[in-house]
Amino acid sequence: MKHLIYLAVLCFGMAACGENQQTRYSLQSPDSEIVVDFELIDGRPAYRVAFQGKEQISTSFMGFEFQDQPELGLNLEVSGVDQNTVNETWEMPWGEQREVANQYNELRVRLNETSGAGRNFHIVFRAFNDGIGFRYEFPKQEALSGDVIITEEKTEFNLTGDHKVWWIPGDWDIYEYLYTTSKFSEINAYEQFIPGDHLGQVYLHSNAVNTPLTMKTDDGIYLSFHEADLTDYAGMTLKVDTTNLSMVSELVGNAAGIKVKTTAPFVTPWRTVQIADRAGDLIESKMIVNLNDPNEIGDVSWFKPMKYLGIWWDMHLNRRTWDYASGNHGATTEYTKEFLDFAAEHGFGGVLVEGWNTGWETWTEPDMRDTIFDFTTPYPDYDLEYLANYAKSKGVQIIMHHETSGAVARYEERMDTAYQLMNKLGIHSVKTGYVGTIIPEGEYHHGQWMVNHYQKTLEYGAKYKVAINMHEPIKATGKRRTYPNAISREGVRGQEYNAWAGEGASPPEHLPIVAFTRMLAGPIDYTPGILNPSLLPYKENHPIKTTVAQQLGLYVTIYSPIQMAADLLEFYRGNPAFEFIKEVAVDWEQSKVLDGEPGDFLVMARQERGSENWFVGGMTDENPLDYTLQLDFLTEGTTYIAKIYRDAADTHYLDNPTAIDILEMEVTKGDEILVNMAAAGGFAVSLLPKE
CATH class of the missing domain: 3.20.20.70 (Aldolase class I)
Structure with missing residues (x-):
């Protein structure tokens, strides 16, 4: 495997503004589409992020609160900066794709306190073509000797508009919520927080949300906020200020009020913002894994x-x-x-x-x-x-x-x-x-x-x-x-909720949201493959809001290197739809998002690792979707046998969920397949080279 890592001098701007010296350092992504600006404003560290020439994160301050120490982040000076560029390719032992490009520019800002204890730390920024990450690094030092107890990290994310947001409450114990779609100014985590509604302990500290948190601006830019390499640190929720359209990190603590107990030297997880002008690019991004150390x-x-x-x-x-x-x-x-x-x-x-x-x-x-x-x-x-x-x-x-x-x-x-x-x-x-x-x-x-x-x-x-x-x-x-x-x-709120009594079944929009939120963090053991969505005769009046064709498509759209065929064996025996579950791969050479929009629908194609076999899956929300699959991703000059599993004309997720059309045809690159999706429906296609 080829690895190419090299150092380069990046371009940094420095500006003096008025009486107070304000030094600004600018970092660009390799394709120059993303720009991160860092500066000290009256001794306080702050950053901004722009994408395609337009600001996406406005001036946002950074700092920490410690037990038995003054706040860090009020009286700082820059003692130096380091620059670095990395361009490498590494291989996943298993995953959504074999080879992963890891390309970024890096800026390390070294900061010292100008008074008080004289503490020092670094802020490290990395700008990728698909987003940015930054973390705090604390060297060993006398001013932070012994146990260091963080009572709060104060990383701000100030937005530039009242974006559309897909969110779940910032529960300290569980992520198994339905997602709410709203304007940022309408987030109210307390309305979605129901104590005792789960088997796990449920605790909500404030009006906060969990990550990954995905947004869409009025200009059609997609943002997703998360963290990478969470090691020996508390998980981060984001406390929202719906009036000022801002968020600040709120770490998960314990009953004693301790968020993080550590010793210097230490580093925090990376705070991440994925940025794209196409929703599918969020799913294809590998920035989160790239911000972790190698195997x-x-x-x-x-x-x-x-x-x-x-x-x-x-x-x-x-x-x-x-x-x-x-x-x-x-x-x-x-x-x-x-x-x-x-x-x-x-x-x-x-x-x-x-x-x-x-x-x-x-x-x-x-x-x-x-x-x-x-x-x-x-x-x-x-x-x-x-x-x-x-x-x-x-x-x-x-x-x-x-x-x-x-x-x-x-x-x-x-x-x-x-x-x-x-x-x-x-x-x-x-x-x-x-x-x-x-x-x-x-x-x-x-x-x-x-x-x-x-x-x-x-x-x-x-x-x-x-x-x-x-x-x-x-x-x-x-x-x-x-x-x-x-x-x-x-x-995630998984398949088991669909089997539980009452209002447990998830709505049709749930999985088209999950794919653009939770799945950005990593593989999901969702347990698909329910070919008896009515649950009869074991559950009365409690159908899963899905079609059989959608359940098949989940093996492609919802990623995991282990995929369960979750239904009872009796519903697989003799069922022609089961053939796709048997045939579909779980380890991939490459993965492509062909089309999709959070909360609406998703269509994905994946090539089996080590073969020329392709599999395509689609799913939609409560709205039927006329869709024609374009086979532009296939290899030129190869004829494939396509086996198609799609919703039938009379399929309905409540009244007739098992109705499915199964057909076979020969196709080549550039051909089209009609795969119209019913409400809460989907499709699955296997594409195997003709022998």
Whole structure:
């Protein structure tokens, strides 16, 4: 793989303004479309961002509040600047594409206090063609000796208009909300915050939103605010000022009021703003992973991207249970063998088994959560060692499940033993879960203590060759580059909500929003592939707001290197739509957003890694969409067999969701395919070179 890294002198402007010396430094993206200006205004650090000659982030100040120290960011001077340019290409071991271009210009501003303790720190800016990132770096110094306790980071993001925004509340514990679409001035997180509405602890500190936060300006510019390389630090929410159209970072703390406890030297995560004039460019951007360090754990060939089945949907349909005492236990040896046989027959790589270990009878009881799970003891009707060997004989693997019920301290005491067991049995992936209030008490899912715990799972996984699929996680921030055993995570209102009673089913616009918000952070374990959207006979009057064609399209539009076929086996047997799930790839040579708009629709094409096979998926909201697929992305001179799965003329997501047209034709580059999408519908197309 070719790597090209070089230094260059960038152009920086310096201007003296009036009596106060104000020195400004300008940094451009490699294509010169994005400009970041940094300056000190009366000793306060501030930045601005412009795109295509127009300001997108107006003057925004930066600083910190510490425990037992004065605020940092009021009386500063520039002690020096460094410039750097990087242009490299690196290869993903798995991912949306094989090769990733990492090209940026960098400006490092070294700052000193002119009075008081004389503290010093650096602000590092990187300008990419698809956005900007910046972080704070604190060298080792006498003025910051011992423990450093940050009580707030004060990074502003001041907007230039009342933009259209897709947002969820800045909950400190969970991201499983429906997105609200509104003007920025209309954000009211408290209206969407419902205490007790989730199994996890739910806490909202202020009128804040979680990231990724995506916006669209009146000029048609798309902005997405997030963070990258969240390591040994608190997760960041954004506190909104709807009057002044501004946001400021608000870190997740704990009951003691501590946001971050650290020692110098230390660095913060990158604060990121993706910028594009086409919505699809946000999805195609790799800026978040590029702001993380290269692979630190070496070869991960023991993990293979795969499609998997699981003993999971049964429980959400109340058809079987997680616990053994009910008499209707799902995770039995015989039922697992049925899944393993089906997986082997149809080319699936794994079978997830939930409810295999003792303790599920009392897993949500407050007085019991901290004592029940040991992650090594199966129920008497589940022979773990036998099943692991049986799976291996079939060319399939068991996917382990570790639900901690929020008792994280207990889990940490047992992790080494649990991960050793997986390694011994040849189990190379685990789905972790953190439902419930965090133990130790006073910590939150998105705070520094839990950020460090999630990091420990990756380190244990690397040690014992286990890939981690986190549920109830900290948000993805590109760590998968450094730890490529971080394969996927939840962090979204997922498919299970569609199986729960009441108003649980997500509206049709949900996934077309998720693709342009949550998916910008990283892979999503959404669990698609429900071919019985009515949920009958297991749930009455509770259809999923989707069509079968859309469920197929999700394997392309919602990315994960592990994709579940989540429905019951009975709805796959003999179903012609299941053929696409069997055929579609999960690891990609390249990915292209062909068309889309947040909250409305998305059409994506992906080329299977190491082959000439292409797969295309589409999905739309509650509005039907006439759509013609243009095959301009195919290889010139190659004839493909296209197999098309599209909504039928009479498909309706409530009344007739399983109606689907399946047809086959020969196509070449430049041809067109009519794939009109019904309300809450979609399509899927496989394109395989003709032999």
